[in-house]
Amino acid sequence: MQQADEVVAALRRRGETVCTVESLTGGLLCAALTDAPGASELVHGGIVAYTIDAKHDVVGVDEHVLAEYGAVSAQTAQALAVRAREVFGSTWAVATTGVAGPATQEGKPVGTVFVAVDGPASDVAQLALSGDRHQIRTKSCAQALELLLSLME
Template sequence: MRAAQVVRQLTERGETLAFCESLSAGLASATIAQVPGSSAVLRGGLVTYASDLKVALAHVPQELVDEFGVVSAEVAAAMAKGTRLVCDATWAVALTGVAGPDSQDGHPVGEVFLACAGPEGVEVIRAENDTSVQALCEVESATIKVLSGQRNEIREQAVECALQLLLDSI
């Protein structure tokens, strides 16, 4: 449903979209591509699963990766900004985090950073899996339960949250 809303709103506005995906590995791009008419808005995407590809393809400064790590707000923002330029898109959304089954560099399973870069700048949100208190991803007008469950469930929830972030940004 969110994917169809994204395609409809961007089509109406004459705007385009690109993704930079780490933990989602192309799932966000594929989700948009399932919507009829998506070719009018989807410019493409970068799957930067490997850390070095975030630098090489999305132009994330190596210094950010070294200082903050790839699972960080700073790297998510740089991924979105770089992808927006590389793909010549109005909007770019980046997803980076830990889908599991194991933690990564001290980050727990379910911790995800999402960034949306557009004409007015970039917004980054963080969500994490916390079984003692249901983690919520709050994006302006929407609250979405995210990042609990198995690996693929975390990836799917991260994509839905990223699409909501985009909808609230456009």
């Protein structure tokens, strides 16, 4: 994935690091980053928190955030990114959560995705993606990396 190579190159230039916490992408984002040459010096790691329990018990997202906003929300995506950055001690953290299908989740349609970045600059993007599970997950990774790159500029 070209964006992953660009992220790793930008991290190297800036002397910064990154980590991931993923739900719907299930590790694809961290895998894309670690495919890039030189990633071992810059990627601190990744967490796959696929269930609500994992988001709370493993990552440490406040149960009130999950109860009030749901697993698929901007608030949860941001909380995931903030907690991952704290856990790994990275300059940047990237989080993904959403609905890859085939069924809706929490009343949200397939293709609803939230990607969040926490670091020296932070943002959350809501996406409405189309395609099958694989396409939605792949597009989510690409958009997450694009968001990170835009914040690094």
